[in-house]
Amino acid sequence: MTAVMQLGARPGSAADATSKSRYRTVGIGLALVGLMGAAAAAIGNFVAAGSIDATNSYGETLAWTFGLSIFSFGVIKIAISIILMGIIVRLWFRVDAIKDSLARLHGHSDTAVQPSAGDIETDYGLATVAKDPPKPLPIHRLARAMWRPMLVMGAMALVVGLISSLVWAGETVGTQSFREAGAWTQGVIFLGEAFLLSGIAFLLGTILAGLREGGGEVQHSLGLPVTTLKMPATAKAFVVLMMMGMMLGIAQFIGYLVAIGFADNTASFSTWLNVLGPLRELSLGLILAGVVLALVSIANVLRFQFNRVTTIVRTGQ
Amino acid sequence: MTITATATELARQDTKTPVDRPDGFHAVESEHSLGYNVPQKVGQRLWLPMFIVALMGWTVGIVLAIAEAATARDDLDTLQTLGQLIPAFMFIGFLGIFSAITFAVARILGEFRRGGGEVQETAGSTVQTLKMPGTAKAMLGFMMMGMMVMLAGIITNFVGAASFTGAASDVADNAATAVASAGLRRMGVALYLTGIAFGLGTIIEVLRFQAIRIREVAAAYGHNHS
Numbered sequence: 072m073t074a075v076m077q078l079g080a081r082p083g084s085a086a087d088a089t090s091k092s093r094y095r096t097v098g099i100g101l102a103l104v105g106l107m108g109a110a111a112a113a114i115g116n117f118v119a120a121g122s123i124d125a126t127n128s129y130g131e132t133l134a135w136t137f138g139l140s141i142f143s144f145g146v147i148k149i150a151i152s153i154i155l156m157g158i159i160v161r162l163w164f165r166v167d168a169i170k171d172s173l174a175r176l177h178g179h180s181d182t183a184v185q186p187s188a189g190d191i192e193t194d195y196g197l198a199t200v201a202k203d204p205p206k207p208l209p210i211h212r213l214a215r216a217m218w219r220p221m222l223v224m225g226a227m228a229l230v231v232g233l234i235s236s237l238v239w240a241g242e243t244v245g246t247q248s249f250r251e252a253g254a255w256t257q258g259v260i261f262l263g264e265a266f267l268l269s270g271i272a273f274l275l276g277t278i279l280a281g282l283r284e285g286g287g288e289v290q291h292s293l294g295l296p297v298t299t300l301k302m303p304a305t306a307k308a309f310v311v312l313m314m315m316g317m318m319l320g321i322a323q324f325i326g327y328l329v330a331i332g333f334a335d336n337t338a339s340f341s342t343w344l345n346v347l348g349p350l351r352e353l354s355l356g357l358i359l360a361g362v363v364l365a366l367v368s369i370a371n372v373l374r375f376q377f378n379r380v381t382t383i384v385r386t387g388q
Numbered sequence: 389m390t391i392t393a394t395a396t397e398l399a400r401q402d403t404k405t406p407v408d409r410p411d412g413f414h415a416v417e418s419e420h421s422l423g424y425n426v427p428q429k430v431g432q433r434l435w436l437p438m439f440i441v442a443l444m445g446w447t448v449g450i451v452l453a454i455a456e457a458a459t460a461r462d463d464l465d466t467l468q469t470l471g472q473l474i475p476a477f478m479f480i481g482f483l484g485i486f487s488a489i490t491f492a493v494a495r496i497l498g499e500f501r502r503g504g505g506e507v508q509e510t511a512g513s514t515v516q517t518l519k520m521p522g523t524a525k526a527m528l529g530f531m532m533m534g535m536m537v538m539l540a541g542i543i544t545n546f547v548g549a550a551s552f553t554g555a556a557s558d559v560a561d562n563a564a565t566a567v568a569s570a571g572l573r574r575m576g577v578a579l580y581l582t583g584i585a586f587g588l589g590t591i592i593e594v595l596r597f598q599a600i601r602i603r604e605v606a607a608a609y610g611h612n613h614s
Contacts, residue, residue, distance in 0.1 A: 088599050089411065095592040099523070102585035109578030116571025123564040133567060140574040147581040154588040161595035168599035175610025176511050338461045349446075349453035352478045356446050359485045363439055366492035370499050377503025381510040 078219075079156035079277070081163045088164040094157025101150035108143030112136040130244035134253065138236020141260045145229040148267040152222055155274040159281055166285035170292050173383055177293060180386035187296045195375040197301045204287025205299045207280055210310055214276030221273055225266030232260025250334040254344070258327025261351040265320025268358040272313040275365035279306065282372045286379070295388060300375050309364040316357030323351040407516055413597050414519045421505025422517045427528060428498030431491035438488040445481030449474050465554040468562050472552070475566075476545035479573045483538050486580035490531045493587035497524065500594045504601070513605045518597050524590040530583030538576025544569035 082088075112135075119132040191198050199205070207215075239252035283299060290297045330343035382388065404416040416422075424432065456470040505515045548565035552558050 089596070092592045092596065095589045098585060099589050102582045106578050106582045109575055113571040113575040113578075116567050116574075120564045120568035120571070123560055123567065129563070129567065133570075136571070140578070144574075144577060144581060147578060147585060151581065151585050151588060154585055154592065157592045158588065158595065161592050161599070164599045165595055168602050172602045172606035172610065175606045341461065342457050345457040346453055349449050349474055349478055352482070353446055353450060356442065356478075356481055356485060359482075359489065360439065360442065363435065363485065363488045363492050366489065366496060367435065370492065370495045373496065373499040373503060377499065377506060380503075381506050384507065384510045 076219075079159040079274070082160055084167075086164075088168065092157045092161065094153050094160065098150045098152075098154035098157065101153065102147045105143045105146030105150060108146060109140050112140035112143060115139070130249065131240045134240035134242075134256070135236055138233045138239070138256060138260065141264060142229050142233040142236075145225065145260075145263060145267055148264070148271060149222065149226060152218075152267070152271055152274055155271065155278065159274070159278055162278065162281050162285060166281075166288060169380060170289045173289065173293055173380065176384050177387040178383070178385050180388060190301075191298070193298075193300070193375065193378075195300060195371055195378070196303050198298050198375075199301060200296045200298050202296060204291045204297050205283060207284065208302065210276060210302075211280030211283070214273040214280060218270050218273035218277060221266050221270035225263045225268075225270055228259050228263025228266060232256055232263055235259060247334045250337075250340055251331050254327045254330045254334065254340075257347070257351065258324040261354070262320055262324040265317055265354050265358065268355055268362070269313060269317045269320075272309070272358055272361055272365060275309075275362060275369065278369060279365065279372065282369065282376065286372075286376050290379070290383075293383065295383065298379060300372055303368055303371060305364040305371070306368040309361045309368060312357050312361035312364065316354050316359075316361060319350065319354035319357060323347055323354055326350065404517075406519075409516075411600060413600075414521075415516045415597070416519055418505075418515050418517065419509075421502055421509050421515055423502050423505070424498040425501065425520065427524075428494050428501065431494030431498065435488045435491035435495060438484045438491060440484070442481045442484030442488060445477050445479070445484055449477035449481060452477060464556075464559070465552065468552045468559065469549045472545045472549035472562070472566060472569075475569070475573065476542045476549070479538060479542050479545075479576075482573075482577060483535060483542070486538075486577070486584070487531070487535065489584055490527065490580065490587060493527070493584060493591070497587070497590060497594060500591070500598065504594075504598045507602065508605050511605050511609050513609050516601055518594060521590050521593055523586045523593065527583045527587035527590065530579050530586060534576045534579030534583060536576075537572055537579060541569040541572030541574075541576060544572060 115132055115136040119129040119136070123129050188200050188202065191200055235252060235256040239249065239256045242249040242252050287297045287299055326343065326347045330340060330347060333339040333343055404418050404422070407415045407417045409415055452470055452474045456467065456474060459466045459470065461467070501517060505517055508515045544565055548562055548569065551565075552562050
């Protein structure tokens with residue numbers, strides 16, 4: 072438990088900032104494992120497609136290839152999460168390095184370049200100037216608290232989904248139990264994917280929180296007024312999209328549970344699945360859309376911070 | 389804006405000399421910040437259009453899914469056609485969103501490249517910039533492979549939808565098309581995701597380099613009071 076809590080935590084002062092990141096090595100290795108799993112599932116699909124005729128059944132093959140491919144996506148997403156934890160750790164090394172370096176590199180200017188308090192307009196959006204470093208926003212606290220449980224729940228649901236896809240593949244095609252196993256597998260494995268993507272989104276929120284806190288820490292350590300970007304529109308939209316996607320992910324799982332109740336009626340059951348298929352994909356899509364906006368927000372904050380650092384080097388303010 | 393334009397012009401004329409660093413980083417040295425490289429510029433321009441493509445693809449896919457659910461179960465022609473079109477449009481959405489994510493990662497890498505250079509230049513130092521790491525090249529490769537494979541799956545779906553004549557004998561062919569395209573589409577997703585993992589891994593390496601480099605610049609060009 073302590074080891075899990077240490078993942079992505081701020082490194083101690085004795086930590087070696089020059090050493091290679093284990094998060095990166097493990098993450099990239101795991102991503103390649105996931106890619107191989109997805110390739111095996113794709114080959115299974117091609118074999119099944121090549122042997123389909125009017126009489127044979129390919130449903131069993133599709134059941135396990137579905138489970139394996141979605142499970143493999145989950146493995147790559149866990150890999151991405153591990154790499155994001157590594158980025159969080161490296162960002163803290165960056166804060167320490169910039170803090171130490173700016174203490175020796177900052178310039179001098181007799182003219183004030185910005186007010187010592189209040190809101191200012193910058194090229195990167197509205198910012199606040201204050202005496203002290205900013206406190207974390209509620210969404211930042213939520214992100215820091217939630218990424219671990221989301222990843223754990225996502226991983227558990229994925230394992231359940233993979234096992235249940237094997238059970239699904241073992242059922243006789245066209246029977247009620249085949250349909251029930253199919254609905255359960257699809258619902259639970261996509262719920263796992265939604266949790267994993269939410270975990271990734273919360274990790275990105277944690278990165279944004281770290282950038283905000285670290286930026287404040289650097290400026291405060293130099294005795295300068297702390298300039299912090301206000302939450303940009305892209306970050307606000309990120310939160311909304313992520314929440315919508317997560318709720319839809321839970322809704323599609325409930326929808327599949329309801330569909331199981333119609334498994335004795337092929338027509339009603341297939342109608343349910345017609346809607347739930349795209350809906351489960353949309354749930355992941357919305358979270359991914361949020362991820363895009365989070366990454367764009369990170370790029371914007373970095374641009375602002377580099378500009379701030381060069382200003383401090385040039386003017387000392 | 390004028391300063392940026394001037395810096396970009398200077399970077400273009402700058403000569404880049406390979407640097408032999410003891411820590412194993414492959415870097416180049418120049419007088420000015422090198423600014424964004426071509427993939428980073430593409431990333432800056434294209435993330436939003438790809439994001440919009442994603443939203444449009446999903447919208448069409450969901451509308452068609454609702455139409456499919458409302459279709460009579462004995463209307464084989466419509467059901468088979470929609471069964472191909474819905475995943476095609478949903479995955480046009482995924483193609484857009486995964487491309488947007490990759491471009492956004494490239495954009496972040498661009499900010500590190502440009503900003504890291506500007507900080508060194510402002511401090512009066514020569515600018516050291518990491519050569520494009522293997523993981524960044526892998527990100528681009530995986531993204532392009534993912535896009536092509538996913539596009540092949542989407543096109544297969546459209547071909548399946550267009551070639552279904554309504555005859556009962558076409559059902560098996562349509563099923564084979566759907567199964568093959570699902571394999572291609574999912575493989576495309578896995579390739580995209582792997583590319584994103586490599587891109588994020590590159591960010592870790594860039595952060596490591598910049599944390600080392602800024603201390604070098606401070607040691608060489610900084611003053612001794614704090």
